[in-house]
Amino acid sequence: MKKISTIIKKEWAQVFKNRMVLFTVIFLPLLFTAMPLIILSLMRNSGAGDLTSDMPAQFSNLCPQDMSGGECFQVYLLTQFVLLFMLMPLIIPVNIAAYSIVGEKTTHSLEPLLATPITTAELLTGKNLAAATPAILATWTGFLIFISGASLIVSSPQVIRTLLEPMWLLAIGLVGPLLSVLAVNFSIMVSSRVNDPRVAEQLSALVILPILALFFGQISGLFFINRRIILLIAVALAVLDGIMIYLAVRLFQRETILTRWK
Amino acid sequence: MIRTENLTKKFAETLAVDRLNLEVREGEVFGFLGPNGAGKTTTVRMLTCLIRPSGGAAWVNGFRVGAEDMNIRRTTGILTETPGLYDNLSAERNLQIYANLYEVKDVVGQVEKYLRMLGLWERRQDEVGTFSKGMKQKLAIARALLHEPRVLFLDEPTAALDPEAAHLVREFIAELREEGRTIFLCTHNLDEADRLCDRIAVFKTHLLVVDTPAQLRSKIFGRKVVFHLRTAEQAMAQSLQKYAWVKDVQMVDNKLVVTLDDPEAHNPEIVRTLVGMAADIQFVGELRHSLEDVYLRLVQGN
Numbered sequence: 001m002k003k004i005s006t007i008i009k010k011e012w013a014q015v016f017k018n019r020m021v022l023f024t025v026i027f028l029p030l031l032f033t034a035m036p037l038i039i040l041s042l043m044r045n046s047g048a049g050d051l052t053s054d055m056p057a058q059f060s061n062l063c064p065q066d067m068s069g070g071e072c073f074q075v076y077l078l079t080q081f082v083l084l085f086m087l088m089p090l091i092i093p094v095n096i097a098a099y100s101i102v103g104e105k106t107t108h109s110l111e112p113l114l115a116t117p118i119t120t121a122e123l124l125t126g127k128n129l130a131a132a133t134p135a136i137l138a139t140w141t142g143f144l145i146f147i148s149g150a151s152l153i154v155s156s157p158q159v160i161r162t163l164l165e166p167m168w169l170l171a172i173g174l175v176g177p178l179l180s181v182l183a184v185n186f187s188i189m190v191s192s193r194v195n196d197p198r199v200a201e202q203l204s205a206l207v208i209l210p211i212l213a214l215f216f217g218q219i220s221g222l223f224f225i226n227r228r229i230i231l232l233i234a235v236a237l238a239v240l241d242g243i244m245i246y247l248a249v250r251l252f253q254r255e256t257i258l259t260r261w262k
Numbered sequence: 263m264i265r266t267e268n269l270t271k272k273f274a275e276t277l278a279v280d281r282l283n284l285e286v287r288e289g290e291v292f293g294f295l296g297p298n299g300a301g302k303t304t305t306v307r308m309l310t311c312l313i314r315p316s317g318g319a320a321w322v323n324g325f326r327v328g329a330e331d332m333n334i335r336r337t338t339g340i341l342t343e344t345p346g347l348y349d350n351l352s353a354e355r356n357l358q359i360y361a362n363l364y365e366v367k368d369v370v371g372q373v374e375k376y377l378r379m380l381g382l383w384e385r386r387q388d389e390v391g392t393f394s395k396g397m398k399q400k401l402a403i404a405r406a407l408l409h410e411p412r413v414l415f416l417d418e419p420t421a422a423l424d425p426e427a428a429h430l431v432r433e434f435i436a437e438l439r440e441e442g443r444t445i446f447l448c449t450h451n452l453d454e455a456d457r458l459c460d461r462i463a464v465f466k467t468h469l470l471v472v473d474t475p476a477q478l479r480s481k482i483f484g485r486k487v488v489f490h491l492r493t494a495e496q497a498m499a500q501s502l503q504k505y506a507w508v509k510d511v512q513m514v515d516n517k518l519v520v521t522l523d524d525p526e527a528h529n530p531e532i533v534r535t536l537v538g539m540a541a542d543i544q545f546v547g548e549l550r551h552s553l554e555d556v557y558l559r560l561v562q563g564n
Contacts, residue, residue, distance in 0.1 A: 003362065117363070
């Protein structure tokens with residue numbers, strides 16, 4: 001455990017000195033939290049309450065009968081925004097993990113590190129936690145601020161209650177961390193296998209595509225996220241994470257990394 | 263302390279190390295010389311369990327490479343070709359990280375000990391990125407020593423250092439030898455190897471030779487004694503050639519260069535012979551071939 005915590009502290013000490021990474025960890029959650037609140041606030045002030053005509057018709061069927069058209073639109077809008085909080089646990093750790101592996105390459109620090117009595121599992125656990133924890137904390141904090149802000153802006157308690165539905169709490173509380181673990185291990189896996197660290201960074205960013213598809217799928221009314229979909233995603237991610245962790249450890253071959261990275 | 267038996271490493275079709283047989287004794291500084299691409303770093307990486315051998319076997323500190331890697335890592339220190347420090351962290355933080363990873367009990371004490379020993383204590387809070395190359399190299403050496411390893415692998419410790427910094431590092435290596443540590447030193451610097459190493463291996467994919475620097479000179483070039491005379495004559499050279507233990511005599515200006523196996527035993531007889539021929543001997547000295555001459559002769563296959 002001491003070695004894992006040493007790796008985590010080392011990663012944080014290093015990574016948070018990188019302005020780009022720090023910018024991603026701080027600015028992205030701020031942006032994703034503030035943007036929906038500003039839009040909600042502007043809508044309320046402009047009096048553009050009921051824009052149900054701009055909403056996919058299928059969504060209005062999902063709203064409770066006793067909910068007005070305006071309230072249903074607000075729920076629709078908030079639902080889109082909540083998806084942003086599922087992007088955060090993907091984007092933030094990809095940046096940290098890519099930097100943490102690539103950083104070791106650029107400073108040539110991986111060789112002395114691997115010469116210490118640390119196992120691959122300890123090293124990767126440390127790197128995983130160092131990259132995933134800030135993303136998860138930032139997501140949770142951002143979501144809490146978002147709910148608090150929304151409850152001040154949106155007058156209908158019924159609308160706010162939809163945000164606190166188990167489905168969304170499951171999405172943010174469980175799917176978010178699972179997405180982070182996926183992103184970190186994907187990033188580590190890619191970094192371990194490619195020769196060029198820049199390619200590693202670019203390939204790692206591909207991991208956000210499925211969530212983007214989810215985001216645009218819902219906006220365009222192709223489907224609407226419900227409790228069943230979230231549960232399915234959670235189960236699928238748990239399985240996928242297990243596979244990713246296994247692959248990341250298997251593919252993190254010290255020899256290949258040391259001899260390929262020039 | 264270090265033993266290899268037919269240690270071999272192949273990368274795809276490239277043979278990097280070919281059946282290396284070595285024995286490094288406890289407490290000696292063992293120089294590992296060879297041209298670029300000879301397989302020196304690959305050998306160090308195999309012995310420090312960073313890469314797996316393709317064939318043969320090796321033992322470090324009594325632990326077998328490939329079977330007891332963790333024990334080898336715990337009991338050896340390595341200075342890699344590039345220091346590989348965390349530039350945006352302080353010198354102290356760099357060492358603390360490694361002290362924890364090497365499971366050092368007294369982290370604070372060991373870090374202070376080596377920062378002071380290497381003259382970096384006053385700069386301990388400074389980011390390593392602000393350090394000179396020499397300071398970084400010293401810090402990397404400190405990092406390799408934190409867990410008090412008995413065997414130390416130093417890969418090009420003075421490469422890219424200015425003469426002053428290189429001198430400081432060499433002095434420190436000499437101190438480590440005094441402490442009885444076994445040092446496996448990869449270097450291109452032949453003068454450094456000559457000064458520091460008890461024995462030297464010349465290596466180019468396979469082992470060319472292992473011996474003390476003095477023995478290597480003697481084996482490759484023989485020992486040559488130069489007799490500086492006021493006036494040298496051909497007759498004098500001819501009279502020396504009659505001795506069976508004289509291997510060669512050359513007259514260069516007013517000097518006679520005599521190749522001998524055992525100059526200490528035969529110089530007095532040569533002096534008596536020359537004096538008997540009325541030669542005025544001004545100086546007598548041994549002609550020392552540089553290790554570079556020996557090295558070039560070996561690696562160029564002459």
